[in-house]
Amino acid sequence: MTFTFKRTDLPDGFLFGTATSAYQIEGHRFGGAGETHWDSFAATPGNVVNAETGAVGCDSYHRWGEDLDLVAGANLDVYRFSTSWARVLPEGRGAPNPEGLDYYDRLVDGMLERGLKPAATLYHWELPSPLSDLGGWRNRDIAGWFGDFAEVIMGRIGDRVWSAAPINEPWCVSWLSHFLGQHAPGLRDIRAAARAMHHVMLAHGTAIGAMRGLGMKNLGAVCNFEYAQALDDSPEARNVTKTYDAIYNQFFLSGMFRGRYPQEVIDGLGAYLPKGWEDDMALISQPVDWCGINYYTRKLIGPAPGPWPALAEHEGPLPKTDMGWEIYPEGLEHFLTMVARDFTGDLPIYVTENGMAAPDILTDGAVRDDDRIAYIDAHVAALRRALDAGVPVKGYFVWSLLDNYEWALGYGKRFGLVHVDFDSLERTPKASYQALKAALARS
Template structure:
């Protein structure tokens, strides 16, 4: 069980769980269009065991059961994402009435159960038709995203607690266009540079579109990773500084200050879109909150043989999860302080935090230590408004397929049976002040 009580976090602090459409919904029927993750996962060697999200957790049909789990666990909110290809199958043009009706049912189901809907517009499932035209390498995609945001804002704004434009822009741009690990799987510095800029321009244009529709409580969710030098050498220190600028500073600086770190601009400016500086006012539109996703750290080692960004990333000797990610809860405190002190005085949410692990006792300890890290930040004056555990269900973990399990509820993918883990009951005991019976 956790060593903390709900009251420790003060009034008005929301606890929730987070999941993403493509990872759980399945339901590739009723007019839903194809996404880049459908084609990426269908291509050999892109996902572990050739797993796909075609069925996943069948949330499209089983959402009432999942919402019951959220309610019964005592959680205040559910951070979910809309599927762009379910709503607008071709990315532009006519919307899909059945897709919109699904989200009507889902959101109304949350409200009926007293669950606050925390929405995300884009959690990586770009419509394939837009990728055919260049995806995030193409500036036109930012206009399509603004139109999509306007549609969501117009239809759902009065029922949503918050709206985030984009989840983890580093993953959208760099992981997917330079490292090639996620869809669309590019390994190209020009592709990555343009995606790094266009995803933030899309964010800013979506903020304008949502505000025009009267939507409120708008933000973005960034993922942050602690960057430390592999050794005490000056070269490794410089590598860590470059890694931090690339992973953390680019997105926070763009959104909060309207500026990119010069160290990265110096490297990729020739690959950025022409006149990119003219977009910074749109990219840095005023927001209502910032979401922080945090999991781990990397150790950066200088390597002159590596082109473009001359470093390699390593893990250290700290406790790790089954993906090899180290557990460094104190870095969450550092990031919350850093965002609050260096970038914005807006309210912050920890919008994702969790552990891929078969040993659920380790997961409980992980959550407990990171919740304490949030309290440490609050004690130092950071305005943290909520915490969302990743995730409610074991699900399709992108390139890791179904082998990686982050859920506090176990999934049997063959039978679709949901079985709460001890970590689920740890949360329920903290949130409800009593132990739930095992189902």
């Protein structure tokens, strides 16, 4: 199976890439990295499938050269990677870890040597445990700590990265982790969630300011989106769908690009936000150079008993990935159009994550993942429709390069273009990798 698009079908300068994150692939026990709240979250019974951690991951800490060869070998332009706060600053503050800084130095230089554009994300969810002990994202001081981390790591590699963004998916860092309790630190507390949501935004603005102070350019923001559709036509279902959309798809984007939060969220969280939060909005909404969209699925939303937000997700009828997520490429077109129209205008937009989990059985040295090829193909088609409508989409990055540690689901869900045997750590490019290599070939 092949893709129906090729590189020349997209505008000149359109970038294709792939993405990973530090804790999911590097092997956190290597190289002097400090403890994170994910380590203790996974050590708590019932939180993570098989109590698996990122201690070894894909051992990209040692195999980074092989992994960068895979990125370049697929004819990709950009490698979107993240830096580990706890690898760079094991205590979260204070003295840097020389081995950690050296690792990211080698990684960035390795990308440049292979003709790849390094796209850095400062934080992809692994908070140093000493900062978690001080309240983590509930503590306003975290914005300053994060700004200091930005200065340390970007003071080392910021002169060579093509782009940088402070925080991957603020919704996951705050709501999923402090209200739903599904990710570290595993809290289910509305006050904690409200404060984490605002402090994540404050940390974003602080880090943008710190990187501007270093003279860096091409700085962006990356949010995740889920298409919210009402379960039925009842007023109750429509109302809670608006609430879901406001929390998930509007809150962080509105803070960054409008300097205010949606009223639907303020109605529910206003009593729990930190005092004087309004005074932070100018810092939070300082200009960025691009916006990143992470998109995977849609959700059907209906009313539920109980306090705000009084909603529930329902299983939908569409084909699903191995995560149980509905495949709905129309949602990507919707968000590309909506973000440009309502928030960012002419600012460049990148699809910074899109992909699917599949069972991906290695048979006779190969993985036939035609379902992933179809998924990517349909979403690139949706992106092209948005382009045709005038949306300034400048790139598309597949999640993920490698099968990796999928957080609370351990190593059982495979998103990679490349199969990883988690015993031998051998890499095997899948059919989707080969198809992408052919589609992106340069004449």
